Amino acid sequence: MTFAAVIDGDTIETSAGTVRIIGIDTPERGECGYDEASAALGRLVSVGDPLVLSLPAAQNDRDDYGRMLRSVATADGTDLGRVQIDAGNAVARYDSSDGYPAHPLEAEYRAAQTAVLDADRNVVTAACQGGAAPAPSLGVSWWQAYSSCTKLSRNEAGHPTGPFDRDDPSQAAIYEWFAYGTGNNGDGDGDGLACE
Numbered sequence: 001m002t003f004a005a006v007i008d009g010d011t012i013e014t015s016a017g018t019v020r021i022i023g024i025d026t027p028e029r030g031e032c033g034y035d036e037a038s039a040a041l042g043r044l045v046s047v048g049d050p051l052v053l054s055l056p057a058a059q060n061d062r063d064d065y066g067r068m069l070r071s072v073a074t075a076d077g078t079d080l081g082r083v084q085i086d087a088g089n090a091v092a093r094y095d096s097s098d099g100y101p102a103h104p105l106e107a108e109y110r111a112a113q114t115a116v117l118d119a120d121r122n123v124v125t126a127a128c129q130g131g132a133a134p135a136p137s138l139g140v141s142w143w144q145a146y147s148s149c150t151k152l153s154r155n156e157a158g159h160p161t162g163p164f165d166r167d168d169p170s171q172a173a174i175y176e177w178f179a180y181g182t183g184n185n186g187d188g189d190g191d192g193l194a195c196e
Helices: 034-044 080-086 106-112 149-153 172-181
Strands: 003-008 011-014 017-021 051-054 068-074
Touching (some): 017 080, 034 080, 034 172
Parallel strands (some): 017 068
Antiparallel strands (some): 003 011, 011 017
16 A cells, blocks of 8 residues: 555545544644644655555444545554644544544543644644634635645636745745645655645
């Protein structure tokens, strides 16, 4: 199995199909922390990297959206769910504590989490707690109006079409959006330039 793209902070595309990572939940698109949670996965794995997908005993094979439910680790054993928990990007959720099948790491995830659920059951990452200013919603920055480099290249508004360099502070946020935030992996060759 190999990595193909980040969909969001708890969902990835692989050579075997779309995978929802078991036992975690991250912010939805447009919520504070969404971009950071998505980017965190994109920094761990690149297109073509091998992944280890496992289905713990008694787990459901797929969710209501048809996505495979799996624990996901890199070839060196780094657990993607635990990375998101440790970074404060995810809560431990959809496990035996809230009516879903148990998984082997749920107690560990719950003990380590610093993100929380708000009154509406939305994920509030560690960075978004305590009066932190909310992240701008989609559409606030011009580049967030484009869901892929291809769509950006067709823009008629005069927006720059790239490439965007992750090492240039004036372009880093744009790079992050197209490389990780859209789910379309705008830096497919991993050279630090998106939309080239």
